[in-house]
Amino acid sequence: MSQVFIENVSVEFSRHREATQIALAETSLTIEEGEFVCLLGPSGCGKSTLLNVVGGLIETTTGHVIVGGKAVAHPGPDRGMVFQNYSLYPWLTVRGNVEFGPRLNKWSAAKVSQTADELIEIVGLTDYAEQFPKVLSGGMRQRVAIARALAMEPHVLLMDEPFAALDAQTRSRMQELLLNIWARKRSTVIFVTHDIEEAIFLADRVLVMSTRPGRIIEDFKIELPRPRSADVVASDEFTQYRKRMLHLLRH
Numbered sequence: 001m002s003q004v005f006i007e008n009v010s011v012e013f014s015r016h017r018e019a020t021q022i023a024l025a026e027t028s029l030t031i032e033e034g035e036f037v038c039l040l041g042p043s044g045c046g047k048s049t050l051l052n053v054v055g056g057l058i059e060t061t062t063g064h065v066i067v068g069g070k071a072v073a074h075p076g077p078d079r080g081m082v083f084q085n086y087s088l089y090p091w092l093t094v095r096g097n098v099e100f101g102p103r104l105n106k107w108s109a110a111k112v113s114q115t116a117d118e119l120i121e122i123v124g125l126t127d128y129a130e131q132f133p134k135v136l137s138g139g140m141r142q143r144v145a146i147a148r149a150l151a152m153e154p155h156v157l158l159m160d161e162p163f164a165a166l167d168a169q170t171r172s173r174m175q176e177l178l179l180n181i182w183a184r185k186r187s188t189v190i191f192v193t194h195d196i197e198e199a200i201f202l203a204d205r206v207l208v209m210s211t212r213p214g215r216i217i218e219d220f221k222i223e224l225p226r227p228r229s230a231d232v233v234a235s236d237e238f239t240q241y242r243k244r245m246l247h248l249l250r251h
């Protein structure tokens, strides 16, 4: 149901008095239901563009995206999004942020609060449920953003460098938390990063992209056993993946 088909999708941007720029060269790709896919590549290679096309935030120049059997035309509750800069509603508490989507969609009061309780517990913020974002650390805010995105029970979770602003330790804890949540919820995840280790640690598949014009140049299947813990980065297999990806990105 939550398969993602990206079919002949390209994106061009035209800027005032400048030549049209191809942000994403024609790309076709299938992402299976429940798969965890990372888009990896240098700044400006079109990772966010591709993610935003799936999210319905950017229109394609050619081609189309199909999620759960339906062509994407707009953002929708079947695709939850988490961005780098938290983007929480500052006037709402943690609970208010997580309940926002379900309330808007007129879920019953019982289902709204049950969903929020479960997700706030999963992201470890039960004690902070009634606090406002301004008193939370970056990692905590991002946990709220993940809970909020999951509240609508999306088929696909779209994440754009969600941990890039966090310190290394928090980032590593958040990666493990995300894998735990994914193991429980099994939604399809498309995760943008420019960090090779993050991509290998999280993904079933790493799609490596190159710049000018942005395109996918390699599709790595990551066969590291799950569940994964932080120790996996020291394994030979991990090192091999990292070497191959580094080589590809350098050349």
Ligand SMILES: Nc1ncnc2c1ncn2[C@@H]1O[C@H](COP(=O)(O)OP(=O)(O)OP(=O)(O)O)[C@@H](O)[C@H]1O
Pocket: 013, 014, 015, 021, 022, 023, 041, 042, 043, 044, 045, 046, 047, 048, 049, 050, 194, 214
């Ligand atoms: N709205 C826009 N208008 C014009 N050009 C854009 C727009 N959005 C992106 N671009 C250009 O398209 C290219 C791809 O951008 P995109 O943000 O997708 O890259 P990225 O790989 O996600 O980079 P980063 O890691 O820095 O976020 C870049 O050259 C960028 O300048």
